[in-house]
Amino acid sequence: MSNGYHIVVCGSLVPDPLQTLEPVMAPDGPGLKNEAMLPSVLDPWAAHALYEAAHLAKRVPDSKVWLASLGPKPKLQQLMMAVAQKAPFEFVAIDGSASGFADSFETAQALAKAIQSIPGLDRDRMLLFGGCSSASRDAGTTLSMVGALLGVEDQFLAVDEIEPDADGGFRVKERVEGAQYLVSRCAGAPAVLAWATGNLPEPPNNPQIGMANMRGILPALAKAPSVGALRGGLRFESVETPSQRRETRVVKDAGVEEIARELAEWIRG
Amino acid sequence: MAKTLILIPLEADGTVGKAARDLLASALAADPGADVGVFGKGAKQAADVVPASASRVLVAGGDGLASPTAANDARACEALVRASGSQLVLAPQHSRTARCLPLVAVRTGGRIDTRVAGISLGAETKVRRWYYRQRMQAAFTREERPWFLLLESGALPAAEASAGFSGAVEEVSWEPCSRTQALGTEAAIAGEQTIRPDADLLLVAGAGWTKKQSDGQTHVPEAEELIRAFLRATGASLGSSKSLVDQKGEGAVISFLTHMNQVGQTGSSPRHPKGLATCCHGEEPHVVGWRFIGERRAINLDPNCGWAQGKADVLYVADAFAVLRRLNELLG
Ligand SMILES: Cc1cc2nc3c(=O)[nH]c(=O)nc-3n(C[C@H](O)[C@H](O)[C@H](O)COP(=O)(O)OP(=O)(O)OC[C@H]3O[C@@H](n4cnc5c(N)ncnc54)[C@H](O)[C@@H]3O)c2cc1C
Numbered sequence: 001m002s003n004g005y006h007i008v009v010c011g012s013l014v015p016d017p018l019q020t021l022e023p024v025m026a027p028d029g030p031g032l033k034n035e036a037m038l039p040s041v042l043d044p045w046a047a048h049a050l051y052e053a054a055h056l057a058k059r060v061p062d063s064k065v066w067l068a069s070l071g072p073k074p075k076l077q078q079l080m081m082a083v084a085q086k087a088p089f090e091f092v093a094i095d096g097s098a099s100g101f102a103d104s105f106e107t108a109q110a111l112a113k114a115i116q117s118i119p120g121l122d123r124d125r126m127l128l129f130g131g132c133s134s135a136s137r138d139a140g141t142t143l144s145m146v147g148a149l150l151g152v153e154d155q156f157l158a159v160d161e162i163e164p165d166a167d168g169g170f171r172v173k174e175r176v177e178g179a180q181y182l183v184s185r186c187a188g189a190p191a192v193l194a195w196a197t198g199n200l201p202e203p204p205n206n207p208q209i210g211m212a213n214m215r216g217i218l219p220a221l222a223k224a225p226s227v228g229a230l231r232g233g234l235r236f237e238s239v240e241t242p243s244q245r246r247e248t249r250v251v252k253d254a255g256v257e258e259i260a261r262e263l264a265e266w267i268r269g
Numbered sequence: 270m271a272k273t274l275i276l277i278p279l280e281a282d283g284t285v286g287k288a289a290r291d292l293l294a295s296a297l298a299a300d301p302g303a304d305v306g307v308f309g310k311g312a313k314q315a316a317d318v319v320p321a322s323a324s325r326v327l328v329a330g331g332d333g334l335a336s337p338t339a340a341n342d343a344r345a346c347e348a349l350v351r352a353s354g355s356q357l358v359l360a361p362q363h364s365r366t367a368r369c370l371p372l373v374a375v376r377t378g379g380r381i382d383t384r385v386a387g388i389s390l391g392a393e394t395k396v397r398r399w400y401y402r403q404r405m406q407a408a409f410t411r412e413e414r415p416w417f418l419l420l421e422s423g424a425l426p427a428a429e430a431s432a433g434f435s436g437a438v439e440e441v442s443w444e445p446c447s448r449t450q451a452l453g454t455e456a457a458i459a460g461e462q463t464i465r466p467d468a469d470l471l472l473v474a475g476a477g478w479t480k481k482q483s484d485g486q487t488h489v490p491e492a493e494e495l496i497r498a499f500l501r502a503t504g505a506s507l508g509s510s511k512s513l514v515d516q517k518g519e520g521a522v523i524s525f526l527t528h529m530n531q532v533g534q535t536g537s538s539p540r541h542p543k544g545l546a547t548c549c550h551g552e553e554p555h556v557v558g559w560r561f562i563g564e565r566r567a568i569n570l571d572p573n574c575g576w577a578q579g580k581a582d583v584l585y586v587a588d589a590f591a592v593l594r595r596l597n598e599l600l601g
Contacts, residue, residue, distance in 0.1 A: 015401070017534045017554040023405045030407055044535045100400045101407065105380050135402055135534060139383045144339075144371035154449045155339035157368040160457075160528070171452070176337075176364040177286075179464040179529050180454045184338065187448040192339075197528040197535060201515070232380070233412030237395065241405045244556075245579035246565070252572060252586045259568075259585045260595035263545070266566065267470060267503055267600065 003168055004062030005189060006122050007053040009089070010111055010130035010143055011046025012071045012098045013079045015039070017135060023239040029231055030101045030239040040075055042083050045131025049195040051203055052162070053129050054087035060164055065089040066121070068114055070107060071098035073224055080217045085210035086203050091220040092118060096227035100136030101239075103232030108145035110227040115150065123150065125189045132158040132194040140194070147192035155192040156184070161199060270390060271414070273300050274355035276346060277319075278365035279309025281336060281454065285318045288361045288422045290432075296359050297323060298428035299390050303359075305434075306349035306441075308342065310335040316438045320430035327352055327439045336451030342369035347376050348443040356414040357394060362421050370417050379415035385424050402534055403560035457529045463500060463507035464529060470505040471541040471562060472496070473532060475549025476512035477569070477589065478523060488590065493523055495593040502600040506541060508532040508558075510549045532558035547589040551575025568592050 015021060015038045022033040032038065042050070050067060057063035066089060069076055073095040080091065094114050096102075115121070115128075128147055133140040140157065147155050158175035165171065168188040173181040175196050251259065275296045277289045285293075285307075297303060297320055304325045307316055312328035319326050329345035346369055350358055360366040362384055374381040386406065387397040396418060397408045456462065478492040500507055509523075509530040516522045532539060534554035544562035549555065551567060552575050559565060559580070567576035568589040576584045585592065 017402075017557075018552070020553070021401050021404050023400075023407075032401075103380070103411075105374070105413075108375075137400060138402055139381075140367055141371040141374075141381050141383055144368070145375050145381075148372045148375035153340040153343060153372060153446070155368060155372065157339075157364065173455075173457075174364070174368075175457065175529070176454065178466070179457050179462065181457045182337065182364070182454050183452045184336075185450050185452055191449075197531070234409055235411060236407055236409040239400070239405055239407040244560070246582050248577055248579055248581055249583045250572060250577055250586065251583060254585070254587070256587065256591045256595050259587050259592050260599055263566070263585075263592070263596050264599040266564075267543070267545075 003125065004060050004064070005056065005127050006064055006125045007057060007127045007129055008066045008068055008115055008118070008121065009046065009050045009053045010068050010128065010146060011043050011050060012069045013040040013075055014043045014098070014135040016041050023241060025239055028229060029234065029236045031099055035099070036072070040079055042079060043131050043134050043136070045133060045195055045197070047202070048198045048200070049129040049131055050087055050089070051200045052195055052198045054203070055200055056162060066092055066118060068092040068094070068111055070094040070096050070110055070227070073221055077221055084213035084217060085205040085207060088209050089213060091213065091217045093220045093224035094227055095224040097229050098136065100134070100138070101236065102137070102230040103234050104137060104139050104142045105145055106230035106232045108142050108149060110230065111142070111146045112149035114225070115146070123190060127189050128152060128192045130194055132196050143192055143194045152190045152192050154186050154190070157194045158196045159193045159198070160196050162193060270300060270392065271356040271394065272354065273303035273357040273359060274306050274350060274353040275303050276306045276308070276349065276358055276360040276366065278360070278363055279307065279312060279315055283309065283311040283315060285315055286363065288363065290318060291422060291427065292359065292361045292420060292425070293320060294430035295425035295428045297430060299425055304353040304355060306353060308334060308345045308349060313438055313440060316434060318432045319434035321433045321435065322430060323434050325439070326434055326436065327441050329441045329443055331445065333445030336453070337365045337368065338449045338451055339368045339372060340449060341445050343372035344445065345443045346370060347373045348441045350377055350415060352439070352441045356416065358415055358417045360417070360419055362419040366419055370419065374417045377415055379417055380411060380413040381417035381419070383419040385418050385420045388418065388420065388424050402557045403538055404557060458525065458527050460525055463525060465504065465506040466539065468504055468506040469542050470503055471508050471539055471544040472499060472505045473508040473510065473544060473546040473549050474513055474523060474526070475510040475547065476516070477548025479513065479516060482590065489523065491590065495590065495597065496523065498597045498601070499593055502597055506539065508539060510555050511536065534558070546576060546581070547593065551580050556580050
């Protein structure tokens with residue numbers, strides 16, 4: 001019997017963090033100005049999860065990685081041009097809203113349904129990976145709810161490390177309060193690991209991996225089920241960008257002594 | 270008002286943390302009829318921190334809750350929620366509640382919203398929270414119940430309450446399972462603890478500390494010493510830009526920084542009354558982590574860096590090495 005991991009990474013797109021975002025209120029709830037036109041990236045913490053998944057799959061023989069993404073189909077296609085070169089995976093696409101204002105439970109339900117229908121996925125060997133929080137909703141709940149819907153109750157949040165052991169189990173380090181790690185041992189899959197930054201750098205682009213991934217990506221997009229806006233029972237009243245802008249005093253020609261004294265006074269004050 | 274349960278996690282040492290105690294006081298002031306639920310090993314003994322004014326206290330304890338695991342915490346909390354029968358569950362934003370309550374929300378057919386920045390309780394409960402990593406804030410309500418809300422400190426108006434609940438404590442039973450065993454905690458950063466959430470001041474170090482300076486050389490050992498001396502003199506907490514913690518390799522890294530220090534989009538959003546950025550450019554993905562910093566000052570050689578664009582109150586265009594050297598003398 002084989003005992004490699006079947007790692008399903010849930011990760012979607014978010015606006016490039018270098019963009020300035022402006023909210024707009026529509027009849028069905030808030031969104032972003034020019035949302036469809038904004039350049040996007042793979043959600044950063046989910047990206048770390050993907051790199052960690054690829055790394056783990058390399059270390060544990062007979063493992064396999066899937067990437068399940070829920071987002072507007074054309075944007076997913078664009079995103080994959082960049083992401084496909086990073087790590088080998090089989091793509092699972094779901095066509096729907098990736099808005100931060102979508103409901104995390106609705107999103108979780110759509111993902112759980114898609115994961116249930118992945119052919120060849122052995123859910124007893126499944127590790128469900130993703131980011132500990134998205135750069136859009138920043139709730140940190142979606143992955144946990146996908147796990148709950150799939151009946152997986154061993155869950156880890158804000159993970160920086162997984163270390164498989166010889167008995168099929170693994171040790172996990174989760175970030176907790178006070179710059180501490182909570183260290184746990186889990187008897188093995190199935191489990192949910194919601195990643196923080198982990199320990200791996202972003203892998204360089206690998207065109208060969210990209211080509212291999214692309215063969216599965218277009219068919220996956222073609223058969224992506226449509227799930228819509230995913231608002232659930234949320235009723236938004238308002239959305240606003242409180243002004244962060246300050247009147248910056250730029251001190252240009254002051255000497256070191258003067259600056260140091262001013263800062264010392266400010267720090268003590 | 271919907272029936273409310275205030276759900277309190279215990280720390281690993283069996284105590285109730287400050288944020289949880291504050292929430293107990295403020296939530297009971299806002300809704301005096303709310304139930305209180307406490308979970309963790311020794312919950313029954315810990316229940317005396319519950320304000321004397323509480324009307325009903327439920328606890329879930331036992332060895333299975335000695336250390337947090339999602340499975341056991343979720344089972345215990347589910348039992349508390351069902352026993353209380355509440356439609357609204359308020360809990361502090363804490364690693365323990367964040368890990369287990371999404372599971373409980375699913376199992377009880379409810380929904381959960383986290384990192385709640387403000388809440389008004391009443392005929393219709395409304396909450397405010399940030400989206401897109403502190404870039405915008407929305408106010409909303411929702412139809413589904415039970416509704417689980419993880420509250421940041423300050424989400425409710427502060428209130429005082431004297432502890433000492435002396436009524437009957439209801440023990441709620443639950444079924445532990447043991448696929449995951451917590452082995453303990455360890456410091457995420459070797460050596461000196463540089464992350465101090467309660468400090469008045471945040472010092473942010475940016476990648477400039479490791480770059481070539483006007484003499485064409487890098488001065489990393491000196492940078493380390495200046496930063497250390499500043500932390501010793503001020504008791505400040507140390508934050509970093511991503512570029513600085515991502516650096517790997519010989520000589521060019523500040524040895525005591527890790528990803529845990531990173532502030533910003535993929536780092537933390539700490540809360541300190543003051544922040545001083547040094548050798549950090551002040552790009553948007555970094556500055557989103559400064560949302561909850563009160564007064565902001567920066568030292569940078571570049572008068573056009575991000576901080577000059579309305580992101581800091583004061584930008585000193587100067588060499589951070591020289592300024593910190595003198596500043597440390599003045600503070601030392
Ligand atoms: C998806 C994504 C997520 C990201 N998440 C984060 C995040 O969470 N946190 C984060 O910080 N960044 C994040 N970034 C990166 C961010 O965009 C910037 O690249 C990063 O913040 C730059 O770090 P820095 O300012 O330290 O370095 P640099 O941009 O290299 O700036 C160095 C600065 O030091 C100054 N300097 C040099 N020498 C001196 C001296 N002697 N005295 C004074 N000043 C000096 C220079 O003028 C310069 O302004 C993210 C980017 C992306 C794409």
